[in-house]
Amino acid sequence: MSKPNTATRGGPGQGPPRGQGLIYRSQFLNPKARARFLDELKAYHPIWEQRFSESNPPPEGQSQRRLLRPVYWLGNWQFACLNYYHPPKGLDFRCVRAEPFPPFMQSIVNEIQTMVRGHFPAKDVPRDWELNTCLVNYYGSQVSPDGRREDVARVGEHKDFEPGPVASISFGDRALFQFVSSQGKQSRSQVVLQQWLEDSSLQIFGGDRFKKHLFHRVQRVEDKRGERFDTYTGDFETRRLNLTFRYVPRDHIQPFARFPKHLQEDIKPYVAELGKTSAFFKDLLA
Numbered sequence: 001m002s003k004p005n006t007a008t009r010g011g012p013g014q015g016p017p018r019g020q021g022l023i024y025r026s027q028f029l030n031p032k033a034r035a036r037f038l039d040e041l042k043a044y045h046p047i048w049e050q051r052f053s054e055s056n057p058p059p060e061g062q063s064q065r066r067l068l069r070p071v072y073w074l075g076n077w078q079f080a081c082l083n084y085y086h087p088p089k090g091l092d093f094r095c096v097r098a099e100p101f102p103p104f105m106q107s108i109v110n111e112i113q114t115m116v117r118g119h120f121p122a123k124d125v126p127r128d129w130e131l132n133t134c135l136v137n138y139y140g141s142q143v144s145p146d147g148r149r150e151d152v153a154r155v156g157e158h159k160d161f162e163p164g165p166v167a168s169i170s171f172g173d174r175a176l177f178q179f180v181s182s183q184g185k186q187s188r189s190q191v192v193l194q195q196w197l198e199d200s201s202l203q204i205f206g207g208d209r210f211k212k213h214l215f216h217r218v219q220r221v222e223d224k225r226g227e228r229f230d231t232y233t234g235d236f237e238t239r240r241l242n243l244t245f246r247y248v249p250r251d252h253i254q255p256f257a258r259f260p261k262h263l264q265e266d267i268k269p270y271v272a273e274l275g276k277t278s279a280f281f282k283d284l285l286a
């Protein structure tokens with residue numbers, strides 16, 4: 001693993017100088033570490049989630065929809081239909097306790113935590129902060145039964161509301177990741193900073209500017225390497241994996257059994273699906 005590089009590369013739409021709150025390291029994982037990391041990931045079979053549920057129906061003007069990509073969560077699972085973790089109001093019954101990180105991933109996370117503590121000022125790292133949550137996003141194309149492909153490898157602008165720095169590891173084709181300032185619904189967002197996230201790279205962002213003020217998005221993912229990752233879903237072809245590691249305070253991670261019955265009913269089909277390949281989730285419904 002190479003030395004920290006706190007600078008990001010240039011490109012169109014680049015604005016103010018790079019701030020303290022952003023680290024980018026290309027080739028963070030060497031080939032051996034990459035292989036070990038991906039080997040552990042194979043144990044997890046991602047699922048398709050719907051955005052809404054019976055208890056959380058679509059707001060007026062919106063309809064039920066599937067997320068653009070399959071996902072898997074470790075540490076805790078934030079089901080889309082539970083509306084994700086969103087302080088200060090959305091703290092309870094958003095984060096279902098899930099499987100712990102596998103050993104090699106945990107060792108990499110420990111290294112990242114040390115890096116974060118050495119780089120970020122104390123005010124940007126909450127007390128008790130640790131990277132205890134991981135969202136694995138599978139980016140690629142929907143494949144229809146007649147073989148047609150629709151490229152859906154992107155994420156619209158949003159913020160990650162979990163407190164403190166977020167760390168992101170990428171595999172496969174590189175993605176154009178942008179920090180944008182939102183100008184409101186009427187006009188287009190302005191790109192403030194962008195970075196190609198390459199295979200085996202690590203990005204960490206934190207602090208008020210990158211976490212609280214700016215939004216971020218994945219504008220597109222190249223299709224050049226030809227590498228494909230198994231998604232086990234049949235109708236999807238994955239060319240990029242991204243893992244974002246975040247922090248959710250322990251009190252806000254709750255076991256499935258403690259969730260109110262109506263929310264348990266909403267997420268039961270997902271838990272059952274996960275239970276087909278995961279002993280942890282199988283036990284939840286036993």
Ligand SMILES: O=C(O)CCC(=O)C(=O)O
Nearest residue numbers: 135155160177218242244
């Ligand atoms: O895929 C990426 O690089 C970023 C993913 C992301 O924005 C998120 O998981 O919140």
